[in-house]
Amino acid sequence: MDEASRIAELIPRLRRYARALVGERMGADDLVQDTLERALNKLHLWRRGTDLRAWLFTIMHNVHVNQLRARRELSALEGEAMGLPVRATQEAGIEARDLERALGQLPLEQRQVLLLVALEEMSYEQAASTLGIPIGTVMSRLSRAREKLRLLMEGLPASGRLHIVK
Amino acid sequence: MNGLPITEGDLQAWVDGRLPSGRRAEIDAWLADRPEEAARLAAYREHSAQLRALYAPVLKEPLPPGLAAAGRPRRALYLRAAVAVALFALGAGLGWQLHVSVGARAPAQEAVPRIVRNAVIAHATYSPEVRHPVEVGADQEQHLVAWLSKRLGANVRAPNLESVGYSLIGGRLLPGEPGPTAQFMYQGKPGTRVTLYLRTDATDNRETAFRYAQEGNVRVFYWVDRKLGYALSSSDIGKEDLLKIANATYAQLNP
Numbered sequence: 001m002d003e004a005s006r007i008a009e010l011i012p013r014l015r016r017y018a019r020a021l022v023g024e025r026m027g028a029d030d031l032v033q034d035t036l037e038r039a040l041n042k043l044h045l046w047r048r049g050t051d052l053r054a055w056l057f058t059i060m061h062n063v064h065v066n067q068l069r070a071r072r073e074l075s076a077l078e079g080e081a082m083g084l085p086v087r088a089t090q091e092a093g094i095e096a097r098d099l100e101r102a103l104g105q106l107p108l109e110q111r112q113v114l115l116l117v118a119l120e121e122m123s124y125e126q127a128a129s130t131l132g133i134p135i136g137t138v139m140s141r142l143s144r145a146r147e148k149l150r151l152l153m154e155g156l157p158a159s160g161r162l163h164i165v166k
Numbered sequence: 167m168n169g170l171p172i173t174e175g176d177l178q179a180w181v182d183g184r185l186p187s188g189r190r191a192e193i194d195a196w197l198a199d200r201p202e203e204a205a206r207l208a209a210y211r212e213h214s215a216q217l218r219a220l221y222a223p224v225l226k227e228p229l230p231p232g233l234a235a236a237g238r239p240r241r242a243l244y245l246r247a248a249v250a251v252a253l254f255a256l257g258a259g260l261g262w263q264l265h266v267s268v269g270a271r272a273p274a275q276e277a278v279p280r281i282v283r284n285a286v287i288a289h290a291t292y293s294p295e296v297r298h299p300v301e302v303g304a305d306q307e308q309h310l311v312a313w314l315s316k317r318l319g320a321n322v323r324a325p326n327l328e329s330v331g332y333s334l335i336g337g338r339l340l341p342g343e344p345g346p347t348a349q350f351m352y353q354g355k356p357g358t359r360v361t362l363y364l365r366t367d368a369t370d371n372r373e374t375a376f377r378y379a380q381e382g383n384v385r386v387f388y389w390v391d392r393k394l395g396y397a398l399s400s401s402d403i404g405k406e407d408l409l410k411i412a413n414a415t416y417a418q419l420n421p
Contacts, residue, residue: 012226012229015227015229016221016222019221020217024402025358026404027383096220099213114217118182119214119217119218124184146178146181147206150206150210
């Protein structure tokens with residue numbers, strides 16, 4: 001199977017991840033589309049035998065960061081929550097919407113790690129190489145993401161509590 | 167306990183089921199004496215499962231045409247670019263026609279008009295709300311409309327947008343300059359939301375064409391119709407779909 005077809009096969013997973021990362025449907029599909037265009041244009045840079053999925057996710061993260069930068073939302077990269085619109089999925093119940101909203105309140109770098117590990121079910125090594133960060137950083141971001149999400153879901157002031165927990 | 171000291175990393179790996187069985191048994195034993203830690207990790211596991219369940223349906227959604235095309239070889243991309251250009255031209259043409267048909271000329275490029283800014287802020291604030299998107303629900307529509315009319319000092323109506331697939335959720339009163347303003351919220355089938363922001367525009371009794379603005383990811387069509395200024399906003403749908411709803415809104419308000 002050629003790479004373009006393998007990429008096409010991965011589109012649903014890219015969409016799922018983008019939906020969770022971005023929050024709303026249109027923005028997520030825009031992100032997937034830009035990711036696919038860049039991937040197809042840079043396909044010659046992909047090293048055969050390496051993980052195509054990880055490569056695509058790396059591109060998606062770069063495109064996403066560029067999109068945010070273009071929107072001057074740099075604060076999100078510096079660890080501030082984004083306050084995302086939170087209607088990613090159809091007919092989500094109240095509990096699901098709470099989860100979407102809590103996810104949207106995680107800083108981007110924590111949301112990326114949590115989604116790669118929990119949603120995409122990557123190993124910590126894969127997540128580290130996808131994000132280009134050391135595995136120790138993956139672990140600490142994962143731990144912070146999960147605790148913040150838990151506190152948000154319990155309706156506790158996560159930002160205040162985190163310093164104590166840490 | 168005869169193993170290595172237990173780290174937060176071990177606990178995360180336990181949550182993700184990524185520990186070798188021996189180590190997992192050690193953690194299980196450690197957790198048995200620590201109900202608070204066990205509850206914390208159980209919550210993490212639960213959230214992972216919820217995340218997968220929440221987003222699983224996306225895997226089965228049919229691809230929108232743009233994305234389906236993007237997965238094909240490059241020639242298709244050029245074709246798609248051509249289609250995008252054509253759509254843009256069509257949109258521009260539509261805008262131009264509306265302009266002419268509705269009448270007045272748009273003023274020269276100006277800073278973001280206040281109605282757009284206020285509408286965008288109101289949209290961004292309330293449309294993501296899960297539990298309290300509106301002050302008064304659509305089940306009390308008559309009361310809502312009478313109340314808002316009274317507070318705005320103008321005859322306010324909530325257009326019926328069922329013909330374009332949007333149902334009224336309700337509305338709310340908002341502070342504004344010089345007087346109060348109002349917002350109606352609508353929801354479409356896939357959970358997409360649009361808001362209609364209204365304010366009195368007593369300074370000039372006139373009509374304007376639809377104008378379009380985008381602030382961040384919020385798209386807005388706005389216009390003035392006699393005593394009221396309107397701004398229709400959404401961050402969930404594209405310009406063309408929003409224009410359809412704007413047209414339906416205008417038609418409903420001017421039967």
